[in-house]
Amino acid sequence: MRQCIIKAKDLVKTFLTDGFGLNAVDHIDLEIYQEDFTVIMGSSGSGKSSLLYVLSGLDGITSGDVFYENVSLLSLNEKKAAKFRREEIGFVFQAVNLIPNLSLLDNITIAGFLTKKPRKDVEVEALKLFTMMRLSNEKDRLPSMVSGGQAQRAAIARSLINQPKVLFADEPTGSLNSSSSEAVLDVFSKINQDLKKTIIMVTHDIKAAVRADRILFLKDGKIDGDIRLDRYNKKDKMNRENHIMKYLQAKGW
Numbered sequence: 001m002r003q004c005i006i007k008a009k010d011l012v013k014t015f016l017t018d019g020f021g022l023n024a025v026d027h028i029d030l031e032i033y034q035e036d037f038t039v040i041m042g043s044s045g046s047g048k049s050s051l052l053y054v055l056s057g058l059d060g061i062t063s064g065d066v067f068y069e070n071v072s073l074l075s076l077n078e079k080k081a082a083k084f085r086r087e088e089i090g091f092v093f094q095a096v097n098l099i100p101n102l103s104l105l106d107n108i109t110i111a112g113f114l115t116k117k118p119r120k121d122v123e124v125e126a127l128k129l130f131t132m133m134r135l136s137n138e139k140d141r142l143p144s145m146v147s148g149g150q151a152q153r154a155a156i157a158r159s160l161i162n163q164p165k166v167l168f169a170d171e172p173t174g175s176l177n178s179s180s181s182e183a184v185l186d187v188f189s190k191i192n193q194d195l196k197k198t199i200i201m202v203t204h205d206i207k208a209a210v211r212a213d214r215i216l217f218l219k220d221g222k223i224d225g226d227i228r229l230d231r232y233n234k235k236d237k238m239n240r241e242n243h244i245m246k247y248l249q250a251k252g253w
């Protein structure tokens, strides 16, 4: 049985609009397991991104708490919270947000230089990541000189430069064509299987979901379904997809 790495307890995220409170995350209890590739699905507005942001510490919690290996996010002061976000987690967004006038390589090393690691070590790690992302030939190019998929792979390298234990991704293939998406998803599978990182990814894309060990389905800010795909080989995408589709049909989604 895999170890629990993140535990959410009675987690709530409320947004106030026009004087009304909406629980985008509505009293969620959840355990995320080490080295699991967890995907979060659900219809638009079901609270997927909100859950991802509060689980990762990128957004404030309204009530409840999130524990990383028993350390409460709420217990961290501002300095420790910033260090946590810099070093313990990586985050990949749909929009890549690379700095336009820096090369891909500089975009990645600059994120590593924010820590106290020796510059040489950061540079060596960045080059390793570029090899893994199959971007060695593009490393000196500006973000505007590469494809959307290559830019996203560079952004994934940036999210890994400080060797986080957990990688969060919010619709990382949302603005990519299907071949670029597959290349990006291959990278996530590799990060999970070879680097042994825990991954939590929000997606609408069934092609992304088939790569997961586990899928959580959100509805109205609550977990409405939780399935595992372990019984199928990772390469058996067809049966994985069939399993998901049957589950969704049975639930009337």
Ligand SMILES: Nc1ncnc2c1ncn2[C@@H]1O[C@H](COP(=O)(O)OP(=O)(O)OP(=O)(O)O)[C@@H](O)[C@H]1O
Pocket: 015, 016, 017, 022, 024, 042, 043, 044, 045, 046, 047, 048, 049, 050, 051
């Ligand atoms: N900053 C905000 N201010 C007010 N309401 C918000 C804010 N962010 C999200 N919401 C509301 O919270 C609910 C959940 O939003 P969230 O973005 O988490 O859903 P989602 O499942 O990720 O949606 P999508 O698939 O469209 O990205 C929605 O009703 C949304 O309008």
